[in-house]
Amino acid sequence: MVVVSPKRLDEIVRMLAGHTRVLLLGCNTCAAVALAGGDREVETMIQSLRLATSRRGMTIGFIGGVLQRQCEPEYIDAMEAEEYDAILSLGCGAGVAMLAAESDVPVYPALNTLFIGAAQGFASWRAECSACGTCVLGDTAGICPVTRCAKGIMDGPCGGVNEGQCELGDRPCAWVEIHERLEAQGRVEMFAREHPPKDDSLGKLAGLDLSGPGGAP
Numbered sequence: 641m642v643v644v645s646p647k648r649l650d651e652i653v654r655m656l657a658g659h660t661r662v663l664l665l666g667c668n669t670c671a672a673v674a675l676a677g678g679d680r681e682v683e684t685m686i687q688s689l690r691l692a693t694s695r696r697g698m699t700i701g702f703i704g705g706v707l708q709r710q711c712e713p714e715y716i717d718a719m720e721a722e723e724y725d726a727i728l729s730l731g732c733g734a735g736v737a738m739l740a741a742e743s744d745v746p747v748y749p750a751l752n753t754l755f756i757g758a759a760q761g762f763a764s765w766r767a768e769c770s771a772c773g774t775c776v777l778g779d780t781a782g783i784c785p786v787t788r789c790a791k792g793i794m795d796g797p798c799g800g801v802n803e804g805q806c807e808l809g810d811r812p813c814a815w816v817e818i819h820e821r822l823e824a825q826g827r828v829e830m831f832a833r834e835h836p837p838k839d840d841s842l843g844k845l846a847g848l849d850l851s852g853p854g855g856a857p
């Protein structure tokens with residue numbers, strides 16, 4: 641799922657300066673599962689913003705709502721008419737973009753969009769994919785070097801690997817993990833295979849209309 645986390649409150653307050661009535665809009669899909677954009681998080685953020693803005697002498701009214709998905713226009717079309725002069729989205733970047741395209745008022749992000757992740761436990765996700773557009777997981781035993789290698793190296797490991805750990809010290813070396821898993825699967829020869837340069841153009845499709853099955857160009 642798309643993993644998100646809240647922005648700092650002072651950054652949000654700065655974005656809302658000059659507005660008088662703001663709609664906080666959650667998203668009941670990924671952002672709610674990430675405990676960042678559901679009903680409870682919308683209500684908590686409204687309380688925090690009321691306090692933060694009144695302390696700064698700002699007069700802003702806040703109202704809240706949650707859409708099932710912010711990234712699909714039919715849910716936006718079904719929004720109840722309310723008076724507001726800005727929207728603060730508690731959705732991912734795609735939700736903010738869709739709301740901004742469909743609204744007459746400015747739309748601001750309350751969250752940072754981090755990565756596509758897999759659940760590790762309650763409200764905990766590990767980054768597994770950065771949506772590069774050219775997936776190599778078939779060659780790398782399902783471990784993404786773009787995302788899990790600190791340098792995004794495609795033919796690792798680099799010289800900094802130390803006893804299986806990345807030289808940054810915050811993670812196992814992705815390429816050691818790839819080697820171990822390929823070995824366990826009896827296809828370690830894949831490790832020595834040269835990977836042609838990736839075609840990163842597929843990861844930069846912003847603004848294109850990828851209509852058709854699966855959205856493929």
Ligand code: SF4
Pocket residue numbers: 768769770771772773774775776777784785786787
């Ligand atoms: S290779 Fe690209 S598409 Fe595949 S998991 Fe990694 S970032 Fe995602």
Ligand code: SF4
Pocket residue numbers: 788789790791792793796797798799800801802805806807808812813814815816
């Ligand atoms: S040590 Fe491994 S994970 Fe860290 S940057 Fe080098 S190749 Fe990537």
